[in-house]
Amino acid sequence: MMRIGYYAHHHGSGHCRQADKLAALLPNDARAQLTVFTSLDINSYRFTAIDEQQIVRLNAEDERSDDILAGRAGEYWQPASLHYSPVGNSDIQKRSHQILDTIFQRKIDLMIIDVSVEVAMLCRAASIPYLYVRLPGIRDDAPHSGAFSGALALLAPYPKALESTHTSEWVCDKTLYLDFIYTQKTELCTYESFIDILAKLSAGSEISVPKSTRLSSIEAQLTDKSEATILIITVIKGYGGHKAIDEKLPALRSLLPNALIISLGPIDDDKRCYVDISAEVDDVTPFICHSNYLMMACGLNAVAQAYHYDTPLIVVPDDRPHNEQAVMAEALVTQNKALNWQQFKTLMRVNDNQPESFDQTIHGQSKPYPTTSVDNIEKNDVEEDSSKETNAAMSTDAQAFMHSTTDYPTTKRWFENWLLPRLNLTPESTIKDCLIKNNRQLDSETKINDDHSANE
Template identity: 60%
Template sequence: MMRIGYYAHHHGSGHCRQIDKLAALLPIQKRQQLTVFTSLAPEAYAFTAIDEQQIVRLYLEDERIDDVLKGRAGEYWQPASLHYSPIGNADIQKRSHQILNTIVQRNIDLMIIDVSVEVAMLCRTASIPYLYVRLPGLRDDMPHIDAFAGALALLAPYPQAIEAAMTPRWVCQKTVYLDFINLTKNNTSSHQDFIKTLTTLTADHPNVSPSFATKPIITVVKGYGGHEAIDAKLPELRRLLPSAFIISLGPIDNDMRAYVDIATHVEDVTPFMHHSDYLLMACGLNAVAQAYYCATPLVVLPDERPHQEQATMAQALIDQGRALSWEQFVHSMNAESTSAYPTKTTSVQTQDTLEDDRSSFSQNAYLSKAQVLMDSIITYSTTKSWFNEWLLPQLELRPEA
């Protein structure tokens, strides 16, 4: 088996979650060959498939008061291939040493970078082979293009079907699409079980009517990377559907609690995704991976992110017919009679179409591409043989001889 290093960016927990999901596809005894590099604090994400001794907690890369040059010093003081490059930053110097020293000490064969063009360039200049995780969004700036060009290949943790139309052709040709990597088990709870769950959640809310079993159920899912924009829609959501039972999962501003029936946190959002009549959520990769194959109509409210990451994902879902924008949702609700309740029959996709999607991208199918990748890592012992015999046949590009 090749020894793999995985760089997980510290913004949010999603990058660490991705390698945790990939590691879970390996036999337990093989997972010890993985090393995770991250600046994310241990309390920010609890790994389930990776032990702490496999994690290298990197120095932060924040600017320091004693930097010779700040990280973005302008056109004539900053390389075009980097987004952020302070000079004289002791923490980044130590961080770079941590990465390179660990790669040598642990005989790491291949790095997977999720995501950092600076770490990509560090690996390329040190002659270390790497794969680059390509997230949705407009990433056509020079640093990203150079990081893509320097990689052996690109990994996309989403289906090719929702690739943005503006993505350069060569980038698609160099990409291995893993589809959504989602280890959540198929929902086995019934609608009756779900109603029992809601009954339990409302037990401590005497002002909540127990008649939610006969009302349309709207679930609003929010993460911890930013929820204010979705919260701001709650008053209009209540106006549109005054009789609906509205559930808010995740953080919520106190002044918005009056517009929902329940505001809570749950360990598993899967039953809510399957048994609600509408699902409102942002377009984070992990959340979309869970919701994509549910029959529940999806309304996307993308958060502002660098490179329009969530906006691009949202538009791809809308273009594919898998989701409604907020504007489309408002229009459809205003077009309904005041007594009409939204149901799954109003989904933007017909049930037959969604079933076709499930046939093409069933849980086993969309896990299999990630599984095949991880199995190939087990099969080959050298990066060169893996690159020539397994990776290149997956791509539509070839390097020059």
């Protein structure tokens, strides 16, 4: 069994969450051998699949006043292979020592780097095998290309169907696509239970506009067991950035003045007046299941949760380096999984805000408003059972990858017998070894044939 190290970048909590989700796919004995390296503090993300002693809290890598050279010192002092490389920075020296010393002390066989070109180059220079996590976006710059080339393989935590058309063929060939990894187990939630959740959130929600009319309308219809006719729009945001989506809230309210708008996650104070409920919840699944529309940015974790449900998506990507979210949004729209903001506005205006038309555009079939009848609640139960099965199936590729690391005693054997057969690229050294081996076999067979001929 190989020992795995996982480097999780400190920006946002998504990288640590990704490490946590992959760890949860491992058998218990292998999971206990996993080591996570991160400079994110314990209060920003708490791991659930691994213990704190398995986490190495790294020194920060921020620039210091006593640095000899800044992290981006210009063309005469900036290596083309790195994005950020201060010189004389004692914190970075310490964190580099932490990484290498821990790899040596814990006998780590393989590193997964999510994400850092600098840590990738540190590992390659120290002759440590690594896999590099590829995020969406356009990453064809020299530092990324170097990190990709130096890796045994690349890991994409999303489906191949959402790959950017701008990605080089060799990068795609070197990539293992793990699909979206979503391991959260949730209890079934009927539409009736969802309304109860909304009522409780509404009671404690601090907003400046009357929302009782819209929520009371749903509650009254639930009591009467009749069909709900009010639109429910859930806006889901993460902590990596939510400015772009918050800026759309006034226009969303203007476009759909009678809709019940729910904001999950952080929200700017001056935008609270445009929503009916503002809250932070542990589980967004009921909102994904029972809302008419989901409006969201395109972070990996958020998209992973919503991707396999039928609820229509309106995507509003945040501005991120390398066009990460913009490229993901473009792919979702291209795959008919979502509409962008302009398409959504146009469709609402043309079709008089009818959700049936929206769903017809997205999925090619009409999806009615959620209903509160017994038949519908049973139908929702069936759909949620199916969704749970889908979520379990989503982890198949990622689970096969994680379990493969437990099936081989060395990285070399895993690389040659499990990884390479799944890639369309073969290292030149391996090709040469195969040619030498084949030539030796041919020489041996020729010698045997010659011996037979001589005996005859």
